[in-house]
Amino acid sequence: MKFFLVLVGAVCLAGSIHAQSTLGTTVTNAINTSKASVNTAIQQLNSTINAADQSVATAYTQFTQSLAALYQTYYTRFQNYTTIDLSTLSQTIQNLPTMMSPPQPIQDWSTNQIFTDVQSSVQQVETTLNAAVQTMTNSCAPPCANAAKVATCTTKWGPKLSTAPITIDRITDCVTAELVRFSDIGSNMASMYTNLLTSASNYLKVVDVCDTPAADVLNNPSPMYGSPSIQCLNTYLQRISYMPVNSYVVDSMRYPQTYLIQFRVQRCAKLVELDVKDRVAKVLESFQSCL
Numbered sequence: 429m430k431f432f433l434v435l436v437g438a439v440c441l442a443g444s445i446h447a448q449s450t451l452g453t454t455v456t457n458a459i460n461t462s463k464a465s466v467n468t469a470i471q472q473l474n475s476t477i478n479a480a481d482q483s484v485a486t487a488y489t490q491f492t493q494s495l496a497a498l499y500q501t502y503y504t505r506f507q508n509y510t511t512i513d514l515s516t517l518s519q520t521i522q523n524l525p526t527m528m529s530p531p532q533p534i535q536d537w538s539t540n541q542i543f544t545d546v547q548s549s550v551q552q553v554e555t556t557l558n559a560a561v562q563t564m565t566n567s568c569a570p571p572c573a574n575a576a577k578v579a580t581c582t583t584k585w586g587p588k589l590s591t592a593p594i595t596i597d598r599i600t601d602c603v604t605a606e607l608v609r610f611s612d613i614g615s616n617m618a619s620m621y622t623n624l625l626t627s628a629s630n631y632l633k634v635v636d637v638c639d640t641p642a643a644d645v646l647n648n649p650s651p652m653y654g655s656p657s658i659q660c661l662n663t664y665l666q667r668i669s670y671m672p673v674n675s676y677v678v679d680s681m682r683y684p685q686t687y688l689i690q691f692r693v694q695r696c697a698k699l700v701e702l703d704v705k706d707r708v709a710k711v712l713e714s715f716q717s718c719l
């Protein structure tokens with residue numbers, strides 16, 4: 429009889445230990461799988477940001493080249509006429525590369541901060557889950573008086589630790605939600621250069637308000653009919669030489685949007701972290717009351 433009880437006790441203890449080691453493996457597996465997903469999501473987000481930066485950089489290069497070409501058409505159009513002063517325009521064309529600044533890349537400290545903060549929330553949840561597994565496991569430290577009960581309660585409440593909503597995947601969702609937004613910011617920035625070029629082109633058209641004089645008039649200006657056009661051209665060619673190019677508007681459009689994303693991901697990850705911690709605490713409470 430005594431032997432039988434010991435045997436039952438041993439079987440129960442074995443059952444409990446089995447439930448608990450399974451719990452440990454299940455939770456670790458879930459954590460590992462989710463961590464792989466969150467890392468993939470971070471890599472995707474990073475690639476999206478890098479691709480956006482690449483497309484914006486290409487748009488900027490095309491913009492500067494098109495703008496230079498645009499100025500050059502005005503230079504070429506009037507270069508053979510000694511009566512037209514093109515020195516300022518020529519200066520502008522030369523200085524064009526230094527007049528404008530390339531856009532600030534989206535890939536900066538703030539995107540790094542997103543990744544760091546997301547990883548930190550993942551780490552927090554992982555620690556909380558491991559601690560919860562430990563708590564359940566330690567509740568049957570030998571000699572385990574209520575092994576059968578522990579096994580039942582572990583089987584009942586343990587799986588909650590690796591089932592939605594207690595999952596790191598919710599943090600991954602915070603990251604993937606922003607993929608399309610970063611890529612939108614990239615295309616919005618790139619398209620702003622198209623707009624800038626259009627408005628530059630329109631601005632340069634002010635030159636066309638001067639009746640373009642015939643070549644012989646330009647070559648032999650006479651006070652009678654040549655001069656007003658030449659004065660007009662000289663005036664407007666000077667003016668377009670000082671055309672303001674507000675290429676910084678691209679950056680000022682982008683900053684508020686990227687900060688908004690940074691803020692959203694960080695808040696989302698933090699809220700998920702706190703919510704999961706809260707739910708884990710409730711599972712542990714239920715587990716304790718079950719014992």
Ligand SMILES: *[C@@H]1O[C@H](CO)[C@@H](O)[C@H](O)[C@H]1NC(C)=O
Nearest residue numbers: 452453454456457458459460
């Ligand atoms: C989880 O990942 C850790 C660290 O990479 C590894 O040591 C462990 O064996 C993995 N566990 C499972 C159950 O996959």
Ligand SMILES: *[C@@H]1O[C@H](CO)[C@@H](O)[C@H](O)[C@H]1NC(C)=O
Nearest residue numbers: 470471474475478535540543
């Ligand atoms: C993101 O991409 C940049 C540029 O390639 C790289 O320097 C950085 O290490 C990447 N970050 C992560 C978290 O992979």
Ligand SMILES: *[C@@H]1O[C@H](CO)[C@@H](O)[C@H](O)[C@H]1NC(C)=O
Nearest residue numbers: 503504505506507508509643
């Ligand atoms: C300017 O002069 C050059 C050389 O004489 C000539 O090849 C070119 O066609 C002229 N350009 C214009 C716009 O008249």
